[in-house]
Amino acid sequence: MDRLPLIAPRPPKLSLMGEALAGIEARGIYSNGGPVVRGFEAAATAQLFGGAGDCLAVANATLGLMLAIRHAAGPRAGKGQFALIPGFTFAATAHAAEWAGLTPLLCDVDPGDWAASAEAEARAFEKYSDRIAAVVPYATFGAGIDLTRYREYAARGVGVVIDAAASLGALDAEGRQFGAGAPFAMVYSMHATKVFATAEGGLVHSGDSTLIEKLRQMSNFGFAGGRSAEGPGINAKLPEVLGLVARARLDEIEGVAAHRMQLDAAYRSALGGFAAEKGFEFQELRGSRPALQFQSLLLPRAFAGHRRAIIETLAAQGIGAAQYFSPHLGEQPWFRAHGVSEPLPVCDDVAARVLSLPVTDAMTEADVERVCGALIDACAASGLKALPHAERRGGHVHEALIVGGGPAGTALLTAASKSDALVRLAEAGLAVVERDAVLGRGEIGSYAITSDSSAETFMTAVKGNGHDGIAALEKHSSGQEVAMHAGRLGVPLARTTPFLEATGAELAAIVATHGGTVATRSDAVEARRTRDDIWAVRVRNRVTGEVRVMRAAKLVIATGGHQARANVETEQVAGVTLGALAGERLMTGDAFLRIGGLDALRDRIAGVPAPRIAIVGGSTSALAAAALILKAAPALPLGAGALALYHRRPLRPFYPSAEAARADGFSDFGAQDICPVSGFVYRLAGFRLEARELVLRMLGVGGRAPDPRMALRRIGEVDEAAIRAEIEGADVVIGALGYRPRALPLFDVGGSRIALAADAPGRPRLVDQQCRLIDAEGRPVPGVFGIGLASGHVPDGRLGGEASFSGKANGLWLWQNDIGQMIVDQLLGEQAQAVA
Template sequence: MDLPLIRPFPPRLSRLGAALEAIEESGIYSNSGPVARRFEQEATARLFGGRGACVAVANATLGLMLALRHGLLGRRDRTLAILPAFTFAATAHAAQWVGLTPVLADCDPDDWALAAAEEERLLARHGARIGAILPYATFGNGLDWERYAWLARRHDLAVVIDAAASLGARDEADRGFGTDCPFPVVFSMHATKTFATGEGGLIYCRDEALVERLRAMANFGFEAGRSATLPGLNAKLAEVPALLALEKLGEIEAVATHRAALADHYRRRLAGFTLQVPRGRRPALQFMPVLLPAALAPHREAIIARLAEAGIGAGRYFSPHLAEQPHFRDTCLIEPLPVTDAIASRMLVLPVTDAMTIADVDRVADALIEACRRQPRLPRAQPATPRSRLFGAILVGGGPAGSALIGAAAKAGQLEPLAAAGLAVIERAPHIGSGKLGAYAIASDSTAETFLTADTALPPALRLEDEAVAKALRAHIGGLGVPLAKVGAYLDRLGARLAQRLDDLGGVLLTGHEVVAAQQLGGGGWRVRARRRADGEAIELHGHSLVLATGGHQPATRLAEELVAGRSLIERCGDRLIQSDALLREGGVEAALASLPTGRPLRIALVGGSTSAVTAAVRLLKAGVPLAPGGLALLHRRPLRPFYPSAAAARADGFEDFGPDDICPVSGFVYRLAGFRLEARELVVHALGIGGRAGDPRLRLHRLGGAEDAVAARLLDEADLVVAAFGYRPHALPLIDQAGRAIRLRADAPAHGPMVDDQCRVVDAAGEPLDGVFGIGLAAGFVPSGALGGEPSFRGQANGLWLWQNDVGQRIAAQLLARAEAACARAVA
């Protein structure tokens, strides 16, 4: 088999002759010898930024046992440990060996790690009987250890992360996974792992004193001399395997980066399959996990056999899962495991090895697709969406805007009648909630209070106020926004509760589906064609109304269309040009700087006056990018305006650049819509020198002139990096008229006007509203007016969760209900 599933590549002992001779010469072969200690120190420095400490052990299972046993000190009355059923046997064995009974819990359907809701439920049920939680970083993926730190404090329990496959993984901040973790994180160095040696383990923790106690426990509990003061066993890493680990440190970055590139290509080639949602910037992949379509699960062994015939290794990891293995079935407490059962039955793992190439990935992907195509598909039950059913409304998109619409309707008492009239939600992701919001490395431009008010859309029994995600947001009340990673976690949890509420009311939620197009029907209404992403199976729904909550993007055409100082940015700047969306994502700054000169201050030009432009400036300044004075230039057309809660507050702050048309007649806010808020506002008020403030000397502002703007041309020509921040345009769904012709929207017309009018109705290129089609969300272009307020001078689009969760969402919901009721009246007549 020329592409085996696992092909170990540990460092070659045959090339380490001099180092092996040095070990022989020293006469030290074990007992925390100099090679093992050097490996621990260099692993701490290279993998964890020199923060905390590491202790090397003979294998990761012993590491789990030591860490758990230490966590139970003072907690001997605790008898249970929560861990996922979807993990390797070593996790449960380690718990049992230290006297704990594993409680096998279900996993999350997205990242396949322990489900947070299950943890909360089990902690509430078993209380002080729970001594530890053992989350598993599934297949080298990341997880949110900060939430576990909060659980440990809240419930006084031990947490040990089983990160067996994660040595070499990078977190959202581009640090080694686990960096700064206050409890032990246990890694494996087995030959089959990405960090391949032969056998061995590594325990990392921020608490250096804790690491020293684990070191003593790994040496029979000897803290000093040869008298045991702690529970112990022999778990020391010998000098020769430590030498292999030390050598692997020099390779791991290149190995993990190469494997990540292979995985990224797999994701592109296997987009039609269900894949694990990545957590963190870079997992340390041992192999590529894929879920087969449910209809093909019974044919998994045949598919593996076909791949083997093609010279390709494949397997099924954690299948059977722990609860299906006889020993654990007889000795553990087992919770309902619907997600674990489904994932384990469909799991297929594909090769990702150091020697593979992108062409090899293509070969594996082609072979898998062909093997699946040749298998007979068994009939399966469809979701509760009878094709003959006519829905009152079909909502396309369950991200922040789509979920906000559901929440707005719930707040206003409109969700029950909407669901009764027939409400279907179609979302391409596995769940509704945050969409891609959590992937951005910036703070929100909405306050923590704004996000938390969404909870009032839920019945009391479903609210999130006591959950960790809500408490994480409350910590930012009164602050300059909330990190979007925390916002994403909150909105995902809120989405799960809204989905539950929708289901309780009889609505239909189709996750894992994407809409292909929608066609106008004679007599009103729309036919929506969608496909299931897992296997491409088509489904068709009919609805009286259609809501587009499909988000926005930054099209590359803007770079060619938009002229700055007389030329397009793509023509002037070439490969020095990126878009702000890429910069604002996790790892975006690091990726942008990777190809830039080093050893001297950089010059960066930001083009645009939108929130994304100013936020990009904030991100670059906070990231500590080496900049000369004035090295970050913000080139903008319109004046930069800060928000103020009143005219009096603006004047008291020394800001006078506003008139009557800049004040919202409803709220009295100055620049209610056009003004920057939170972090962006702080940057602007300092840069403008309002109230005598001093701006950051690294930032300069330049108001763009016409085609002859020589200053702008020079700033762009001299910049090492140019960031285009031209805002967002809508991801509009292809709409087709009754005759089968594409309907051109105003948002796609040459003038690029707003997608919606003041009633949130989607309009065509002539400015006429389409019958029964509404839009909400990023780049929809809605501008509040009348009772909704807003300054008369505002020119632009208003995007904000508050609007979506309240006035805008309720305005759309009321129109959906009116159309459904009118259609019902026509049918009765």
């Protein structure tokens, strides 16, 4: 069967332009506004834009956006001003704004045409006022948009640039090229994948010829006549050879765009009945004709979490499909870190359900019918029985369902990929339910501290992995970013997010390709045991609100840990609850360690001449809080002993061997503190990386000088009354008292809530030594496992670990290797190996 690719470029053939190419060679003009490019610009102005204004051909549309936005920003560029951009657009739009010296400000889109919402723009103007230097709406997927309000913005002095990348060939309501005669810059793409397909290029049009002339000057290094820059500039010129291709495409564009419109009509006809029943939803088109690069529609809400499986099913039948633009800009790591985002609920909904289907020059209406039939079959195969009257998922039984696709859940998948078991798991029937838009990142990126896992540990997830896509991440930009921190005291957690996302994407692709299910933007609400010994899990889509039941033979709870203020307040310190000692001066350790926590601390001690800060706890998070305070820039005004750490257990540093410990001058350990498998000293109890360095300093190991700003106060060695007085006298008290497991509500066959060990007060365990979830009596809950922060597994036996350790073992390496593999073996039924 013939393949139907999503995009099949058919630009004019240079091989048929021998005479024209010879003419370029004879003239010896290859760029710099030669006659071919100038001729194309004039022809485009006449044929497409009715002779109004002027056109500038550029090397690509992104350069065109950069020029136009930089001009629109004027003297406000580089001064912390915003470019207002819809969240549902291609990354190039926001990148261009950044290169032009503005910060992307993301707003929501209209649920009908998926273009920038007038109401969302109005709210942004009300909130940010004159900080918005430019507005850059996107004509979504080659459709037109109403330019009336953008003319109004321009009239009141706001810079306007229209990203019409896919719209060259689109007609407005009056039958003119969309954007003809506009008073601002309209930027179109001529990339090979667009309807106006060349090899590469862009076209900027405006009804204002003076504006085009200014952009022309900017496209040539800011030169105006001579070779002296008179303003901002870059090299954005289209070469003569590509001008030939563009000129030839100009003669073809009308027929190409009209043909694609016929395919659009065929799609809407074939799926129209389903759309009427709230099944597939189509983009509302503005104007009389779009220029369709591909067909875009929204899946029924019940399928939002099954899109990847649907795409893979279509691919198996030779049909290309994708999900433009998902994740949307507000979900992409770079723009979360370098932009500002308003609430984006419609973007969330559209991005969760959007599906891109083929529309190519060579397709026929019969091809469209084939695609539509395959789409309906793919939806049915993903779990719903029929359309449009779809049944809720519930008949299919997954072999295993992982609740949580953050760092712990993906660590389990990584362990499976390392042992060549991931494909077997997926083929056996694996499902992953994750509340985020992607797998991998969880909440790690929201913390302002460095990791307690080394860069080398992060990289072991991918280095030498048997799956090529995962192994390639070692050289991926995100992998290189993590690797830059090799040999240092951890990786800033915010810098790990792109790598975790990239790893999660590869793992999700393997699962989906081999028959598994990855349901993102979804919450597991509860699970009930059925009479046939199956777990029925209620899953709610976070975007659509749709609730369905997913059935699985086994569950893995990988939902991480949490720190509730109420639990911190009830902790007993020196015979009194911490809440009674600290009152409103209390900050939870988790809140302090997140981005913005240090700023909140600064606000609390502002104006205090000699502030005193108490950290209660001896965990890694407590030491991380101390390190964050001590290295704050600008430095906090702390005098001698102003920062005090109150801890119960001795602070122990990790060492790779007893010999290394003694060579460093540390001898406070015995045989029970050495791991019999690895030979490590305090393998589990010992602090590592940045926390370890601080402990070594404060203990004075090897002649190290303690930081005079900090004091160690061990509870039990200091008079309780003195400790109470010190904490009561502190200006801020940080309760860094570890984490509790976040357990999924489980119900038995009779419908009664199962009391879990994790529900107990304090910092209880979630699992036993085989990573099986345990109830309040310590008995394993059938078919349920747990992994991740605060789960409470303590390595022993062949997994190693010192005999003296009595806490909880948390560690990325353990999850990606021994602990993760233990669970994988049990999911695959290899019990004997798992508990050996």
